[in-house]
Amino acid sequence: MNLPSLNRAALSRIPPGLRPAVDPAELRPRVLHFGLGAFHRAHQAVYTENAAARSGEPWGITAVAPRSAATVRALRDQDCLYSLTERRPDGGVCRVVGAVVGALTMGPDAESVDALLADPDVTVVTLTVTEKGYHRSPSAGGLDTSAAPVAADLATPPGGPLTTVVGRLAAGLAARTRAGAPPVSVVSCDNMAGNGGVLGRAVRDFVRASDWPDRDEVLDRMAGTVVFPATVVDRIVPAAGAADLITASAALGVHDALPVAGEPYRQWVLEDSFAAARPPWELDGALFVRDVTPYQLTKLRLLNGSHSALAHLGLATGCATIAGAMATEWGESVVRALCAEVAPTLPAGGPDPAAYADDLVVRFSNPTMHHLLRQIGSDGSLKIAERWLPALRELRARGTGTPVLELALAAWAHGTRPGAAGPTDPAAGALAACWSAPVRPAETVGALLRVAGAADLAADDALTVAVADRLPALRAGRVEI
Known part of the structure; x- marks a missing residue:
């Protein structure tokens, strides 16, 4: 008809x-x-x-x-x-x-x-x-x-x-x-x-x-x-x-x-x-x-930050959608752990981070959404500069551990490999070139961070080693919280 x-x-x-x-x-x-x-x-x-x-x-x-x-x-x-x-x-x-x-x-x-x-x-x-x-x-x-x-x-x-x-x-x-x-x-x-x-x-x-x-x-x-x-x-x-x-x-x-x-x-x-x-x-x-900053940072670092983490981790492990990533044994844990890790960087006056994480779990688990991980993971080198890196800098400056952000960075890095069929990125060529030289994995991570405009983090040897240490599990299709 x-x-x-x-x-x-x-x-x-x-x-x-x-x-x-x-x-x-x-x-x-x-x-x-x-x-x-x-x-x-x-x-x-x-x-x-x-x-x-x-x-x-x-x-x-x-x-x-x-x-x-x-x-x-x-x-x-x-x-x-x-x-x-x-x-x-x-x-x-x-x-x-x-x-x-x-x-x-x-x-x-x-x-x-x-x-x-x-x-x-x-x-x-x-x-x-x-x-x-x-x-x-x-x-x-x-x-x-x-x-x-x-x-x-x-x-x-x-x-x-x-x-x-x-x-x-x-x-x-x-x-x-x-x-x-x-x-x-x-x-x-x-x-x-x-x-x-x-x-x-x-x-x-x-x-x-x-x-x-x-x-x-x-x-x-x-x-x-x-x-x-x-x-x-x-x-x-x-x-x-x-x-x-x-x-x-x-x-x-x-x-x-x-x-x-x-x-x-x-x-x-x-x-x-x-x-x-x-x-x-x-x-x-x-x-x-009067000031949107508390709301803005909460949304960027918790919702958008965990969205990007689920996207890159999910793509590394064969998932296609956010709801699919949430249905894994690690999906909800990643969202809650990332929110808890990043919460100390948020200013007062915004939503409660724990309650916000509860809402995210419900929203991300909606089985009718079919929100594609490749769509969310696109332009990753630009998005992580807003969603992950400022909180990462602040936490590391305080001497606070950042295991979940390190895991997320490893998943992003994993998707930039030549031939990895990762999400689209305007810097895809430069990112892929970081893998061409026969150097230690930590040096490759540092090169990737420099392409993303984070030369300061690239110089953090403890960070690049920690991220590189996560890569073998991801290559095997495992997410280890």
């Missing part, structure tokens, strides 16, 4: 309780979002739609895909509607989300993107572009202006094509300040400590490195009109598959080509430092606080 496609005309066919919480036709593009991935559609878009519905304010989102023109076309074909299924152990719950009112591709639609960045009605810009989208320098932490995409953007004449989100954002915000448009809040929703500060620095570094004759004036104006609040976002959103298409179609009675699925749990903590009007996300449970 051929079902009609999901679009606004088909909404009347869908059961009332599964339709968007607000009429999409009543929304206006007041939020600009970079990163048209599943996470945004299952997280910020849901908060924004529910906030619009509960406040009566027309907060709509225009989403910009940095590269994926195919996703933009598919979303436009559906009038920017899509379905979200909450995967619960007792069955999925599906609904249509209508918060996205426009979809653009950053390159071909550059003029439209810039127009929205300068639009006085757009007072919030959000981003989910992953860690690598910020092009940070591993050593200095700011924008890596020597990175080929950034250097190319800096060399592009005014009005020319820009390929990085940081470059597009910097140019658009500069045009906004030159036009005297109202203040705007630019909100990073990526998993990085101090993500607001990281984004703000990257944008300012781009302006500072440009050859714009008024770059100093632009920086001065931005200091008074553009803010970069820090945030913590949390919801596990696995890659959608064929089963999600079937589930959505069965529930809705229409065909959705772009379904997303997520766990029931979601959280959003935001620094309460916005410069202009924003959606009242607190009406849907978002938490506004």
